[in-house]
Amino acid sequence: MTRLRQGYGAQAGGQGARALAKQVADGATTAVAACEAHLDRIMAVEPSIGAFITVVAERALDRARSLDAARARGEALGPLHGVPVALKDNICTAGVPTTASSKILRGFVPPYDATVVQRLEAAGAIIVGKTNLDEFAMGSSTENSSLGPTKNPWDVTRTPGGSSGGSAAAGAARMVSLALGSDTGGSIRQPAALCGVVGLKPTYGRVSRYGLMAFASSLDQIGPFALSAEDAGVMFQAIGGHDTHDATSSSEPMPDVLPALTGEVRGLRVGVPRAFLGEGVAAVVSSAFDEALQVLSARGAVLVDVDLPHAGFGIPVYYLIATAEASSNLARYDGVRYGHRAPLGNRLRQRYGGPPKREDAKAEDDELREMYERTRSEGFGAEVKRRIMLGTYVLSAGYYDAYYLKAQQVRTLLRRDYEHAFETVDVVATPTTPTPAFKLGEKTSDPIQMYLNDIFTVSANLTGLPAISVPCGFSPERLPIGFQLTGRMFDETTLLRAADAYQRDTSFHTEAPTPFGVPKPS
Amino acid sequence: MGLVSTLTQQDVKRIAALARLDLTPDELDLFTRQLGDILTYVEQIRTLDTSGVPPTSHVLNRPVDRDDVPQPALSRADLLRNAPDAAPEAGLFKVPRVIG
Numbered sequence: 043m044t045r046l047r048q049g050y051g052a053q054a055g056g057q058g059a060r061a062l063a064k065q066v067a068d069g070a071t072t073a074v075a076a077c078e079a080h081l082d083r084i085m086a087v088e089p090s091i092g093a094f095i096t097v098v099a100e101r102a103l104d105r106a107r108s109l110d111a112a113r114a115r116g117e118a119l120g121p122l123h124g125v126p127v128a129l130k131d132n133i134c135t136a137g138v139p140t141t142a143s144s145k146i147l148r149g150f151v152p153p154y155d156a157t158v159v160q161r162l163e164a165a166g167a168i169i170v171g172k173t174n175l176d177e178f179a180m181g182s183s184t185e186n187s188s189l190g191p192t193k194n195p196w197d198v199t200r201t202p203g204g205s206s207g208g209s210a211a212a213g214a215a216r217m218v219s220l221a222l223g224s225d226t227g228g229s230i231r232q233p234a235a236l237c238g239v240v241g242l243k244p245t246y247g248r249v250s251r252y253g254l255m256a257f258a259s260s261l262d263q264i265g266p267f268a269l270s271a272e273d274a275g276v277m278f279q280a281i282g283g284h285d286t287h288d289a290t291s292s293s294e295p296m297p298d299v300l301p302a303l304t305g306e307v308r309g310l311r312v313g314v315p316r317a318f319l320g321e322g323v324a325a326v327v328s329s330a331f332d333e334a335l336q337v338l339s340a341r342g343a344v345l346v347d348v349d350l351p352h353a354g355f356g357i358p359v360y361y362l363i364a365t366a367e368a369s370s371n372l373a374r375y376d377g378v379r380y381g382h383r384a385p386l387g388n389r390l391r392q393r394y395g396g397p398p399k400r401e402d403a404k405a406e407d408d409e410l411r412e413m414y415e416r417t418r419s420e421g422f423g424a425e426v427k428r429r430i431m432l433g434t435y436v437l438s439a440g441y442y443d444a445y446y447l448k449a450q451q452v453r454t455l456l457r458r459d460y461e462h463a464f465e466t467v468d469v470v471a472t473p474t475t476p477t478p479a480f481k482l483g484e485k486t487s488d489p490i491q492m493y494l495n496d497i498f499t500v501s502a503n504l505t506g507l508p509a510i511s512v513p514c515g516f517s518p519e520r521l522p523i524g525f526q527l528t529g530r531m532f533d534e535t536t537l538l539r540a541a542d543a544y545q546r547d548t549s550f551h552t553e554a555p556t557p558f559g560v561p562k563p564s
Numbered sequence: 565m566g567l568v569s570t571l572t573q574q575d576v577k578r579i580a581a582l583a584r585l586d587l588t589p590d591e592l593d594l595f596t597r598q599l600g601d602i603l604t605y606v607e608q609i610r611t612l613d614t615s616g617v618p619p620t621s622h623v624l625n626r627p628v629d630r631d632d633v634p635q636p637a638l639s640r641a642d643l644l645r646n647a648p649d650a651a652p653e654a655g656l657f658k659v660p661r662v663i664g
Contacts, residue, residue, distance in 0.1 A: 410661070413660050
């Protein structure tokens with residue numbers, strides 16, 4: 043068992059979730075041994091990467107011991123029995139601090155588990171920790187975390203992407219083989235591409251949002267990060283499906299994913315919106331994308347030109363709708379019931395030079411309002427404030443029609459573009475991001491430059507369609523590149539089947555960054 | 565690409581007050597400029613013809629009802645545990661004075 047543990051210490055997450063679950067089920071290893079190996083890996087690698095906000099080693103080992111005992115009693119084992127997983131820190135875990143990487147939730151301990159947490163544990167998974175993110179999931183680089191950015195394991199001077207950068211990096215560095223993220227404008231798929239792992243955003247309504255700290259309620263979805271499409275499918279199977287706690291969750295029955303991963307893509311019609319793919323896309327990304335299309339084509343997929351005339355407006359539409367919804371969702375962070383509450387009094391007046399003068403203010407009824415203002419000003423970072431204010435503005439009287447309503451109408455036009463495309467194709471293919479991973483600090487001074495990272499990802503959130511990012515190559519600097527497939531509503535199966543077929547002919551997804559890499563067998 | 569935003573610092577102060585945010589002078593400068601840039605950038609959607617196009621507020625538009633039957637909920641103790649200031653014996657959160 044010690045020898046196995048040493049082997050795992052280098053590999054940990056590297057062997058994949060399904061393979062590990064089988065080893066535990068067969069008795070080749072134990073949940074405790076696997077958990078210890080993953081925790082060793084996390085300890086070894088974390089100082090360089092910073093993927094985790096909280097690691098729950100004791101809780102994880104206790105769980106592992108119970109799982110081993112359950113197996114010894116002959117109980118039926120779930121599909122993820124003994125597999126360590128990491129969760130983005132905007133997903134509530136009962137008794138485990140959950141902060142959305144915001145100062146405003148420092149010390150907050152949820153009294154309940156998100157539905158996805160309950161489902162993963164019911165499947166036998168072991169939660170090892172909570173991962174870093176851009177504050178309240180607002181960002182594309184994890185640089186908006188109040189705790190500092192996570193580093194990209196492929197190049198620690200670069201960002202892992204965002205907002206689920208911690209989960210993506212944890213997978214890339216093989217600290218875990220499975221992680222959960224959330225995706226509102228690309229926050230699973232973009233970091234997946236920049237970190238060389240698979241990332242799936244399910245159809246809107248497919249996975250319960252109960253226990254996900256809301257950013258934009260009509261766009262948010264929780265989804266898996268994995269090292270292979272197959273493993274992403276296993277995690278998706280475990281977490282998806284209707285939930286009575288989430289009124290926006292769909293009653294559409296979950297498919298049986300694994301049997302559908304046949305490797306068969308003959309006749310699959312892949313739409314390529316060429317007009318949308320030109321400007322701003324790095325040459326190295328374009329060529330990796332074209333090569334990915336050739337791999338699918340060689341397996342019998344049919345490439346079809348499609349047109350998405352409104353896709354180029356996705357970013358402005360997204361930043362109007364998402365910020366409007368966020369301004370409402372983040373109103374709850376007011377210092378009343380949880381999280382940070384600003385102390386009041388003269389001490390603060392001295393520091394801030396006094397509250398802004400309001401003509402109608404009475405001295406004695408300022409206190410609550412002042413508490414709200416101080417709490418939120420102290421607790422939120424700059425990007426969160428920007429988005430709250432933008433959202434407040436576009437919803438305010440006199441501006442609602444010109445901005446918010448207009449954006450919702452363009453959202454309809456975008457949905458129609460995709461509906462029309464799906465008359466002739468089964469999936470739409472694009473690069474996931476316009477460039478590989480960028481340097482820390484490179485885009486932080488210009489919000490719009492940062493927003494443009496999402497150009498290919500926001501459409502899936504605005505339309506509700508499922509989309510997956512799949513590793514498809516590397517830049518000359520060994521930075522990962524991903525391609526994205528978008529499918530029809532509730533057709534994650536086709537996405538996973540195509541991705542899995544692609545991965546039978548390529549090995550990009552098996553490569554790991556060194557010195558964090560899995561030693562290749564000689 | 566058309567309209568440039570004319571967002572002023574007064575506008576930003578008004579928005580901040582609505583959002584219960586208290587900006588420092590440096591933040592006011594920075595955000596006025598950045599929000600102005602973002603609004604200029606999003607103006608491009610105004611060029612699109614959306615006459616007769618219904619807005620999409622939600623991609624799954626169907627009614628969701630359940631019977632009006634109480635379900636188990638979290639306990640008061642659970643709900644008060646994270647409170648910055650509370651009177652747990654009374655089951656209340658405590659806040660600064662509201663009425664003058």
